[in-house]
Amino acid sequence: MGLFDFLRGSPKQTATIAKERLRIIVAQERSARGSPDYLPLLRRELLEVIRKYVNVDQDAIDIQVKRDGDHEVLDLTVTLPDKAGAAATAAAREA
Amino acid sequence: MGLFDFLRGSPKQTATIAKERLRIIVAQERSARGSPDYLPLLRRELLEVIRKYVNVDQDAIDIQVKRDGDHEVLDLTVTLPDKAGAAATAAAREA
Numbered sequence: 001m002g003l004f005d006f007l008r009g010s011p012k013q014t015a016t017i018a019k020e021r022l023r024i025i026v027a028q029e030r031s032a033r034g035s036p037d038y039l040p041l042l043r044r045e046l047l048e049v050i051r052k053y054v055n056v057d058q059d060a061i062d063i064q065v066k067r068d069g070d071h072e073v074l075d076l077t078v079t080l081p082d083k084a085g086a087a088a089t090a091a092a093r094e095a
Numbered sequence: 096m097g098l099f100d101f102l103r104g105s106p107k108q109t110a111t112i113a114k115e116r117l118r119i120i121v122a123q124e125r126s127a128r129g130s131p132d133y134l135p136l137l138r139r140e141l142l143e144v145i146r147k148y149v150n151v152d153q154d155a156i157d158i159q160v161k162r163d164g165d166h167e168v169l170d171l172t173v174t175l176p177d178k179a180g181a182a183a184t185a186a187a188r189e190a
Contacts, residue, residue, distance in 0.1 A: 002165040003170065006101045007122050020130055024137075025120040027102050035175070042119075044146040053136050060185060068099040080130070092127065094135055 020080040115175040122168045
C-alpha cells in the first residue's frame with residue numbers, strides 16, 4: 001500500500017466542512033537496546049515548531065504515541081485553522 | 096492497513112547490519128486553494144531539530160516530497176548513527 005492510500009485510509013473527517021489537517025508521523029525503528037529515544041525530544045520540538053507557524057489551540061492538536069515491537073511511533077494531527085486563522089498566522093510571522 | 100503494517104511495508108533495509116532509522120512523514124491535506132503551504136517551513140525546521148539531537152551526515156538524510164490530489168507529503172528518513180555516533184550526540188547535548 002502506498003503512502004497516499006495509507007493517509008487517505010485514516011478515519012474520515014467527522015466535521016461537515018472539510019477542515020484542513022496537518023499530520024506528522026515520527027517513527028523510530030530501534031534495533032539495539034539503549035539507543036537514544038528521540039521521540040520525546042522530537043515531540044516537544046515539533047509542538048514548538050507548529051505553534052511558531054500555525055495559530056492553533058491545544059484541542060486542535062491530537063497526539064498519539066504507539067509502540068509495536070521494535071517500532072515506536074508518534075502520530076500527531078493538527079486541525080488547521082480556516083483562512084481567517086491562517087491570515088492571523090501570516091501577519092504574526094511578518095511582525 | 097494499520098500504521099505499523101504500513102511502516103514495515105516500506106522497502107527493506109539493504110545494509111546487512113540493521114541500521115536504526117528515524118522516519119518523519121509530514122502530510123498536509125489542503126482543501127482550499129491559497130491556504131499556506133507548511134511543508135517547506137517544516138522541512139527546514141525539522142532538519143534543524145534533527146541536527147540538534149542526532150549527529151548525522153547529509154547523506155544519511157533522505158528527503159522526498161510527493162503530491163497526490165489534495166495531499167502533499169514530506170517523507171524524511173534519517174539513518175541513525177550506530178552507538179558510537181549516538182554517544183557523541185549525547186556528550187554534545189550535555190556540553
